[in-house]
Amino acid sequence: MLGEQPVGYLFVAPFVLFLVGIYAYPFFYSIYMSFYDYFFAAPGAVVDRPFVGLANYARALQDPLFHLAIRNVIIFLVINVPLTVVVAMVLATALNAAIPLRSFFRAAYYVPYVTASVAAVGVWLWLLSGPGLVDRIIGPLAPNPSWLVNPFLAMPTIALYVTWKGMGFYILLYLAALQNIARELYEAARVDGAGRIRTFLVVTVPGLRPATLLVVIAAVITGANFFTEPYLLTGGGGPDNQSISPVFLMYREGIEQNHPGYASAIGLLLVVGVLIISAINRFALERE
Amino acid sequence: MRDIRWRPVMSALAMVVGLAACGGSSQTGSAAVSATGPIQIWYSNNGQEVQWGEAMVAAWNKDHPNEQVTGQQIPAGKSSEEVIGAAITAGTTPCLIYNTSPASVPQFQKQGGLVSLSDFSGAAAYIESRTGGRSSQYKSPDGNYYQMPWKTNPVMIFYNKDVFQKAGLDVTNPPLKTYSQFLSTSQTLMSKGGVQAAIWPSPTSEFFQPWFDFYPLFIAQSGGKQLVESKQPQFDSPDGLAVANFWRQMYAGSLAPKEAAQGDAFATGQAAMAIVGPWAIAQYTGKVNWAAVPVPTKDGMDPGQIHTFSDQKSIGMYSSCKNQATAWNFMKFTTSSASDGQLLQVTGQMPMRTDLAGSYGSYFLTHPAYTQFADQASRTVEVPNVPNSVEMWQDFRTAYSTSVISGSQSVDQAFKAAAGQIKTLVNQQ
Numbered sequence: 186m187l188g189e190q191p192v193g194y195l196f197v198a199p200f201v202l203f204l205v206g207i208y209a210y211p212f213f214y215s216i217y218m219s220f221y222d223y224f225f226a227a228p229g230a231v232v233d234r235p236f237v238g239l240a241n242y243a244r245a246l247q248d249p250l251f252h253l254a255i256r257n258v259i260i261f262l263v264i265n266v267p268l269t270v271v272v273a274m275v276l277a278t279a280l281n282a283a284i285p286l287r288s289f290f291r292a293a294y295y296v297p298y299v300t301a302s303v304a305a306v307g308v309w310l311w312l313l314s315g316p317g318l319v320d321r322i323i324g325p326l327a328p329n330p331s332w333l334v335n336p337f338l339a340m341p342t343i344a345l346y347v348t349w350k351g352m353g354f355y356i357l358l359y360l361a362a363l364q365n366i367a368r369e370l371y372e373a374a375r376v377d378g379a380g381r382i383r384t385f386l387v388v389t390v391p392g393l394r395p396a397t398l399l400v401v402i403a404a405v406i407t408g409a410n411f412f413t414e415p416y417l418l419t420g421g422g423g424p425d426n427q428s429i430s431p432v433f434l435m436y437r438e439g440i441e442q443n444h445p446g447y448a449s450a451i452g453l454l455l456v457v458g459v460l461i462i463s464a465i466n467r468f469a470l471e472r473e
Numbered sequence: 474m475r476d477i478r479w480r481p482v483m484s485a486l487a488m489v490v491g492l493a494a495c496g497g498s499s500q501t502g503s504a505a506v507s508a509t510g511p512i513q514i515w516y517s518n519n520g521q522e523v524q525w526g527e528a529m530v531a532a533w534n535k536d537h538p539n540e541q542v543t544g545q546q547i548p549a550g551k552s553s554e555e556v557i558g559a560a561i562t563a564g565t566t567p568c569l570i571y572n573t574s575p576a577s578v579p580q581f582q583k584q585g586g587l588v589s590l591s592d593f594s595g596a597a598a599y600i601e602s603r604t605g606g607r608s609s610q611y612k613s614p615d616g617n618y619y620q621m622p623w624k625t626n627p628v629m630i631f632y633n634k635d636v637f638q639k640a641g642l643d644v645t646n647p648p649l650k651t652y653s654q655f656l657s658t659s660q661t662l663m664s665k666g667g668v669q670a671a672i673w674p675s676p677t678s679e680f681f682q683p684w685f686d687f688y689p690l691f692i693a694q695s696g697g698k699q700l701v702e703s704k705q706p707q708f709d710s711p712d713g714l715a716v717a718n719f720w721r722q723m724y725a726g727s728l729a730p731k732e733a734a735q736g737d738a739f740a741t742g743q744a745a746m747a748i749v750g751p752w753a754i755a756q757y758t759g760k761v762n763w764a765a766v767p768v769p770t771k772d773g774m775d776p777g778q779i780h781t782f783s784d785q786k787s788i789g790m791y792s793s794c795k796n797q798a799t800a801w802n803f804m805k806f807t808t809s810s811a812s813d814g815q816l817l818q819v820t821g822q823m824p825m826r827t828d829l830a831g832s833y834g835s836y837f838l839t840h841p842a843y844t845q846f847a848d849q850a851s852r853t854v855e856v857p858n859v860p861n862s863v864e865m866w867q868d869f870r871t872a873y874s875t876s877v878i879s880g881s882q883s884v885d886q887a888f889k890a891a892a893g894q895i896k897t898l899v900n901q902q
Contacts, residue, residue: 226583226584232584334676442863
């Protein structure tokens, strides 16, 4: 019944316990909470948390703030994901070539990824707050209101920030994938007279397709869950909630206002949305 | 792949539900109310309050070897309210927290996190005799006190005398009484004072920000009304609209920036004025040559009649406390006349006690700049003690941000819609 190597269960037990305690239990508990008018209470306190059925989901689907948060995620993904894929792929290809200071550049692109978000946000605030360094450089082209308080520019600015911050990680993924492309393909392309751009398009890009699938899915998941930026960079999803995200809305409802039942419903709708987008990506990018 | 796909979303969910997973046992009831023994307290991490708190704990412990008190600064978090809310859920609150926001009391009460102080013999009379008529603002809808009003920082307009002088404005009697004077003075400060902003209230979206822009002026303009009274929103009244339109003009004229300041704008000289209470004086000493006046009203008002926001902090007793009799006695000890005097001396913040000027005359003789805060402290208004208080303030802030700060919607329209939402919220149980 336990198989040939029962001791194996012992080895996997710690991770299974971790998975159950940290991921599975909260996940299923959040499903439970989403069907109740739930709120956090003191241990032992006698409180009434009535069953509300699908009311939390219905409220989310009718909540203009949730709609705004979803719209913001879409804006974010439309800018962030293609930009991440294209720039990371190009930079990884460049950093894979024999260029001067290659090790320095590889490390430099990775630095933002490992820098604490609070510190990175501080630098971007200094750069973008009006009249910050960016506004001074571009002079009359500086937007009014400034970047982070401009209802049309707040989300694109956040998308650019996240692209910059996460770029190092995605470059690393592409660099690893580039090592798996057979050199013979490049030699054959050169023999056939292909230039650098042509070689990049017909050899590198198709060769990186599995990595691109990973990058797209990881970028979508990360993007759909962005929280730090509206929390810190735009002062709570401002201006006028124009940079609010679903996870920030969950935080506001669940933690600040003590409506975790509603926050859980938002979270589960987000899970479903991300799963659908990831499935579409997989279908589109994996097919031959 | 599967792990990567789920992890971030699961983490977000875990953030929300993690607190629910924290369990434990708690006890409330008559046994705890009469129990004595060691207790823990939290106080603010403000340097002066830490000094005062440590002195109180040391003085108490000297005379109560069997009821020792352990004090510590409140754990770090985005706000004290979040830290306390999480601690209630986890059952890790201390007996007393000397930093309880009245706006969060309804929520903490709903969570079963607070002990009714009215359960202690003579508590209601003690609170009412110490705080006077203002104490009624701290009573919960069930008629009990779940908080001891402790200290207030009546919000006033601080101004930089050097900047005013540079702009050619009257330094001793600045033209800041009416909205038109305030606007005109602000324009002069911007054009001649060499500042980035006339005044720089935080324009961010947190629920508590209205307490430091709209609410003090609304209280003053309305003669002392709360945002909601008898479950009816008051801010969509002509007074509320006048206040909102005043701030809207400040933002539209770039006299108040729409971006958050980097650091304290008044202390760093970026702004000529600030809207804050006397707790901030310690931050300004040695940096700004300041003076303070009451908040403006539409047509001007006798300063002796102007009310303002209290920015009051209460002491809460939390239901995880096992030795509540000791906690109650310690609470009384730290709110005695002598302890309140020490609080005033060390922090410059106003105890929630009647006749401050008479009780601590010698302090105000040596600290004349604080006298006006003592006078203003007698005319303070609190946030309403209503269900869904935090959500109510968040909804109000959203309407204010849209109509006043951004100006993308009319004030009338935004406030009317917010009043409808808030009326529903405060009438829920």
